[in-house]
Amino acid sequence: MLDILMSVLVAGLTTGALYALATVGLSLVWGSMGMLNMAHAAMLTLGGYAAFTATTTLGLPVFAGFAAAILFGAMAGGLLYVLIVRNLLKNDKATFESNVMIATVGIGIALENTILLTYGGQPLKQPLSVDGILKLGPLNLPYQNIVIILVVVVMMAVIALLLGKTRMGRAIRATAQNRDAAQLMGVAVNRVYFQVLVLSGSLAGICGVMVSSMTQLSPPLGNDPMLKAFIMCVVAGLGNLPGAVAAAFGLALLEAFIQYVAGARWGFPSLLFVVIAVLIWRPSGLFGRTQIRRM
């Protein structure tokens, strides 16, 4: 019985790690810019395909494929700022949040269909995956799950250090707390927005590689993680980064155990039930504070 429960736990932790990575990228942009980036799913997909092209078509080594995912994700984030967000910021601030949401929906659809036209619709295998199983007594742990959990833990640590210990991180946090005050204190807010989108794009790229290594590459690859990330963000509280990570792992474990105990079909509805309950009893999220955006 223990080995069965442990395998459910491992499945929950792996899914939680993937959710966390998707959630951090989304929450970062949401928290600091008040921008719900609906193209995040397509950026995630882009990262997965970039790694595929680098390692399969170009024949580059694995680390280069990983770097390509980060690079293309970052470029997509940078371009999103230069071509879209920067121009929308020039308009009325009151309508920015809704305008940017609609604009990024369009960007996401266009990017997903570009990938479809370029690579075709047939699912592809992500070459950046690790085969084999680690046997620990009665436990069988696939190496791929271990790699995903480790990569995500490392990425979380890097992001925490970046936000907590660097000048750029301080500027991002300051902008998130009060954009106008940060600007008056000399923070180059536009540059901060650019940096946040590049950072979020990089995270999306890594997440794309990780998700596709567990599943497959296909143009709608990012849609499911994006939907789950949205749920995690709402449950945690909009823009609350540590809360989002905690919510990602917590809800993924809850989902895995509900799937085991009540049946696989109850996993996702249980997440939605949690969202409804949170919105009723704590409208600003489990870790959120009313009208205050925190990083």
Add this chain to the structure above:
Amino acid sequence: MINRRAMLQGVLGAGAAGGALLADLNSRAEAQDATPIAVGAALPMSGFAAADGIEFKNGLDLAAEEINAAGGILGRPVEIHVEDTKEMGADIVSQSMQRLIDRYTAPVIINGYNVGTNMIEMDIAADNDVIMMHYNTLISHNEKFKTDPARYYGSFQGDPPEYWYGPGCLNFLKELAAAGSWKAPNKKIAIIPSANEYSIVIANAIRDKAAEYGFEVSLFETVPFPTNQWGPTLAKLRQDPPAAIIVTHFLPQDLAQFMVQFLAQPTDSLIYMQYGPSLPAFREIGGESVNGVIYSTVVGCLPDDFSKPFREAYRAKFGPSSAYITGSQTYDGLWMWATAAAIAGGPGEPFNKEQAQKIAAVMRRNVYRGVNGTYRADPAGQSAYCYPTQVADPSLGMPHQFLQHQDYKTNPKLIAPPLYATDSFVLPPWIKA
């Protein structure tokens, strides 16, 4: 509804030599008319089923090319028009079909599959008096047809309904055990459908008929559609290992993931899956993990000499990784309709009920041997008959093919039904003999 052309035909037909004269006029008019005939297709060209949608279009393109090279339909070339049904559903599919009729005056619509439509396609075909052929593989087509055969005269399902997977699968397992090729450790079977009509109907049919074939259902677990995290479901299977695991979810990438995750700690269970393993993506994603998997399909290109030119032409035109097993469906569909339209004297046009009925009558009457096997319309539901579960004569039913992946580097082997099988069943590598 009768239009001007139909009325004129009726008046002429009433004269002494009217019938012969009309036939002559019609024949000469068709031969002289070189206007392209629009063939519509409402296909999922984007979204999660895009891979299949693209292959369905490929099948139509290849058939159109061949039909046109042979002179078209009574001298008129066919022209394919596709509308993207994206994530599908009744609203999008019905609008797409209506656009094909309104914009291109398509007298026929040949779809692959669309999910979640509640068979609205049949209403569009009936309301516009066009012929509609599809490969949704649903018993709900038959049920809807039975409610009003006169209204749904132009709707054809190009393959047997999914219901036949149920008894067909159980019969296959029973015969495998009876032949001594597989020694079942117990009588338990686990059924894993996903949350969609096709998958659920098959799973229900297996569950309802299991006892008749000597099996007991130990697990019936519905998973979300699509799904790729199998951990909790596999934990249940390992807790109470069945003799056979029957997965009726059908997306190839998800099924490949099932195998990868299953083999981390396999049980002595035979694994049968639905449709997805027939696609190249299953082998590419699953690799060596897929060896031993059995799957079946009630429609798919047969690995015989007759279909060889099609398979070669398909791969030559659309690339070595293209899935002719999917494209073969619409390929046969278009050829079947084109032949019937030529026999009936022309393709007609929307709202020409009389001509559409003539074509439908030929399609019902003809037994068509395509690359997927034999299409013969079951008059009770206007779907193909299924061999061997529904009819015992292989020349009068579409074969329910059972295939096994024995080496992921090569094509799967056809192990049943009798007369079609090319290879024998091999015990999967994870089962201890």
